[in-house]
Amino acid sequence: MTKHAAFAAEDAVTAVPPPAQASRLFSSFPPRMASDCKKAAQLGRMDLAVSGVLRAGSLVDSMKASSPRYSKFAASGDHEDWMEKHPSALEWFEAVQAAAKGKQIVMFLDYDGTLSPIVEDPESAVMTEDMRDAVRRVSQNFPTAIVSGRGRDKVFNFVKLEELYYAGSHGMDIKGPTTVSNHKMADEVLCQPATEFLPVIQEVYEMLTAKMESIPGAMVENNKFCLSVHFRCVDEKEWDGLSAEVRAVLEGYPDLCLTKGRKVLEIRPSIKWDKGNALEFLLESLGYAGRGDVFPIYIGDDRTDEDAFKVLRDMGQGIGVLVTKFPKETTASYSLREPAEVKDFLRKLVKSSVTKG
Numbered sequence: 001m002t003k004h005a006a007f008a009a010e011d012a013v014t015a016v017p018p019p020a021q022a023s024r025l026f027s028s029f030p031p032r033m034a035s036d037c038k039k040a041a042q043l044g045r046m047d048l049a050v051s052g053v054l055r056a057g058s059l060v061d062s063m064k065a066s067s068p069r070y071s072k073f074a075a076s077g078d079h080e081d082w083m084e085k086h087p088s089a090l091e092w093f094e095a096v097q098a099a100a101k102g103k104q105i106v107m108f109l110d111y112d113g114t115l116s117p118i119v120e121d122p123e124s125a126v127m128t129e130d131m132r133d134a135v136r137r138v139s140q141n142f143p144t145a146i147v148s149g150r151g152r153d154k155v156f157n158f159v160k161l162e163e164l165y166y167a168g169s170h171g172m173d174i175k176g177p178t179t180v181s182n183h184k185m186a187d188e189v190l191c192q193p194a195t196e197f198l199p200v201i202q203e204v205y206e207m208l209t210a211k212m213e214s215i216p217g218a219m220v221e222n223n224k225f226c227l228s229v230h231f232r233c234v235d236e237k238e239w240d241g242l243s244a245e246v247r248a249v250l251e252g253y254p255d256l257c258l259t260k261g262r263k264v265l266e267i268r269p270s271i272k273w274d275k276g277n278a279l280e281f282l283l284e285s286l287g288y289a290g291r292g293d294v295f296p297i298y299i300g301d302d303r304t305d306e307d308a309f310k311v312l313r314d315m316g317q318g319i320g321v322l323v324t325k326f327p328k329e330t331t332a333s334y335s336l337r338e339p340a341e342v343k344d345f346l347r348k349l350v351k352s353s354v355t356k357g
């Protein structure tokens with residue numbers, strides 16, 4: 001297994017044709033309930049070919065693969081080549097505008113590493129007031145959802161905007177806006193396909209928390225339908241031991257699987273439901289499924305966001321934007337370097353929508 005095993009199964013990159021102008025057509029709030037997401041998720045149950053699910057042997061390789069120093073794009077020529085395939089959404093803003101022209105933009109935003117910078121302590125990953133203001137303005141112009149690996153309540157507590165959709169636990173916990181156009185709505189949960197896993201997730205959380213106590217820097221975060229085992233602050237020499245402990249616990253839980261994010265191992269139910277399903281669910285719920293005049297934009301920084309990028313690529317609509325300073329294997333068609341650029345992009349989008357709308 002190579003050091004890049006985590007990316008080995010990624011599809012080849014396909015750039016979405018450059019694009020357009022934002023319009024303010026959306027009027028479909030409040031959303032209608034979409035089809036039964038639980039049934040859909042159970043149908044794909046145990047389909048472990050999806051979502052970069054990690055097999056036992058690849059775990060430590062995969063943990064290393066997220067470090068820039070292991071990147072297969074280390075040479076500067078490779079970087080330039082990568083940038084040609086995934087141009088900056090800011091520098092190529094006119095192309096994005098052109099592709100979205102006359103279409104309804106629907107905005108999907110990942111949280112960590114996209115709206116907030118990556119920091120050592122997950123509890124301290126706050127977003128700036130400036131970023132909050134940019135997201136608020138986007139949501140006043142386009143339907144907007146936050147799609148995060150965090151528990152829904154936790155990510156809401158960081159973002160603090162009631163007018164947005166929230167898909168927490170990697171899309172397994174979706175709720176509509178609490179406030180829509182000054183009218184109060186019921187606090188309505190739209191989709192929770194993994195409720196039966198709650199007891200088992202809690203059990204594994206307790207077991208892993210106990211195991212991680214002996215590994216300095218390790219931390220387990222309870223994200224309701226998923227768990228995150230953080231190793232950002234763990235000495236690399238301990239990664240083997242950490243991954244062995246996690247694997248040992250999971251051996252007793254064949255209905256759970258393991259994926260990897262940025263210096264974090266994610267434990268989740270083995271159902272076919274990921275950020276890509278959440279994106280599709282929200283588009284359907286908003287009444288945009290199957291429409292050619294919709295332009296979804298999904299901005300994310302993580303491997304779990306690739307599921308959503310792939311959905312957009314397969315739809316042939318909208319764009320995926322990967323937030324990264326380093327070239328990475330991705331299905332996203334554009335890139336941005338960091339949350340500050342995400343904010344600039346959001347502001348530009350609003351400005352062009354207000355000017356032309």
Ligand SMILES: O=P(O)(O)OC[C@H]1O[C@H](O[C@H]2O[C@H](CO)[C@@H](O)[C@H](O)[C@H]2O)[C@H](O)[C@@H](O)[C@@H]1O
Nearest residue numbers: 111112118119120122125148149228232262264
């Ligand atoms: O889908 P996201 O919103 O990107 O959430 C993915 C995970 O993000 C958080 O962890 C990451 O950010 C932390 C804070 O910057 C950082 O310390 C950690 O190393 C990163 O992996 C969050 O804590 C996880 O629960 C999310 O699953």
